[in-house]
Amino acid sequence: MSKTRKKYDPIDLANLKTFPMTQRRHMVELSAQANLPDKEASTAEFLESLPDFLGVQQLKQLARVIADAHKNDRPVVFAMGAHIIKVGCSPIIIDLMRRGIVRGIVFNGAGGIHDFEMAHEGRTSEDVGANLRDGRFGMTTEAADMMAAAARMGRADGIGLGVALGKLIHESQLPHRDQSLLGVAYEQGVLAAMHVAVGTDTVHMHANADGADIGGASLIDFRKVCSIVADLADGGVWVNIGSAVILPEVLLKAVSVVRNLGTDLDGMVTANLDMLQHYRVQQNVLSRPVEPGNSYSVTGHHEILLPLLRMKLLQLL
Numbered sequence: 001m002s003k004t005r006k007k008y009d010p011i012d013l014a015n016l017k018t019f020p021m022t023q024r025r026h027m028v029e030l031s032a033q034a035n036l037p038d039k040e041a042s043t044a045e046f047l048e049s050l051p052d053f054l055g056v057q058q059l060k061q062l063a064r065v066i067a068d069a070h071k072n073d074r075p076v077v078f079a080m081g082a083h084i085i086k087v088g089c090s091p092i093i094i095d096l097m098r099r100g101i102v103r104g105i106v107f108n109g110a111g112g113i114h115d116f117e118m119a120h121e122g123r124t125s126e127d128v129g130a131n132l133r134d135g136r137f138g139m140t141t142e143a144a145d146m147m148a149a150a151a152r153m154g155r156a157d158g159i160g161l162g163v164a165l166g167k168l169i170h171e172s173q174l175p176h177r178d179q180s181l182l183g184v185a186y187e188q189g190v191l192a193a194m195h196v197a198v199g200t201d202t203v204h205m206h207a208n209a210d211g212a213d214i215g216g217a218s219l220i221d222f223r224k225v226c227s228i229v230a231d232l233a234d235g236g237v238w239v240n241i242g243s244a245v246i247l248p249e250v251l252l253k254a255v256s257v258v259r260n261l262g263t264d265l266d267g268m269v270t271a272n273l274d275m276l277q278h279y280r281v282q283q284n285v286l287s288r289p290v291e292p293g294n295s296y297s298v299t300g301h302h303e304i305l306l307p308l309l310r311m312k313l314l315q316l317l
Helices: 043-049 054-071 090-098 109-121 128-132 141-156 161-171 181-188 211-229 246-260 279-287 302-316
Strands: 076-080 104-108 191-195 237-241 269-274 295-299
Touching: 043 302, 054 076, 054 237, 054 269, 054 295, 054 302, 076 090, 076 246, 090 181, 090 302, 104 109, 104 161, 104 181, 104 211, 104 246, 109 141, 109 161, 109 181, 109 191, 141 161, 141 211, 161 181, 161 191, 161 211, 181 191, 191 211, 191 246, 211 246, 237 246, 237 279, 246 279, 269 279, 269 302, 279 295
Parallel strands: 076 104, 076 237, 104 191, 237 269, 269 295
Antiparallel strands: none
8 A cells, every 4th residue: 555755845944943142152262262372482381372172171180180189199190001111201201200299100011121121222112023024023132031030029029020120120220220110110119010911022922931920920019009099089190191901901900909998989080191092991991980070081192292291280380
């Protein structure tokens, strides 16, 4: 049985209800636009000239909560992938540690390797594609030897992997140890932790890699991280920088441990700085652990975002 098709003529808009712009709330105003500072402008003037939207707003708000945490004696933790070392940002983090602003640094395994190589040689990051063809990828001896020694010491002495590697870098008098995040953390008494996924780092390919040492030392670090996470209530800050999987998962488990033991984490603040926004970061750093409104996210290159964050912090402090 056929049905009659309905004809749709243009709707009559004569009775639409309109109102003047003065009665509407606006999201964009002239006052938030970029200013044009002179080429001789100070850093503070440059920072204030940035357009007050989206990423700039988030970066400035993050700087304020970190500054408030420092003023109120609350811990700030930077959880970082190795990329921040490979794009030259170690001096920024080192400065924030020396100023007492950053009280904890958390790495994956690759972060420790690159940090050691910079301290040892002043250079790091091989050409993976070129070296993989002939089996030379990851086969340099120095990092493998140092990481094996750190894992052995970290487990046997009960100090964990991050502290052990920092201690070895610092006490071995490596030529560029002042540029080592872990070495400076050891010198300054800053919490340092490394969370290793066995099989993901080049040093695991070497005969001297010991799974029991690596796992035992890294587990000590996880429990240390649980302790500093327990102290993040009431304005403490966890900043994830360039880790898409490992460190967001570590944070989620630490939060569960701490809450299970009866610690209230209300008021904890989290943030993410990265070139891309990933699912686990969105869920495990910015959403699940904190109350709505207590997280910040800025998308961009670390070599741009971290210098800007540091200068805004110094301006506020």
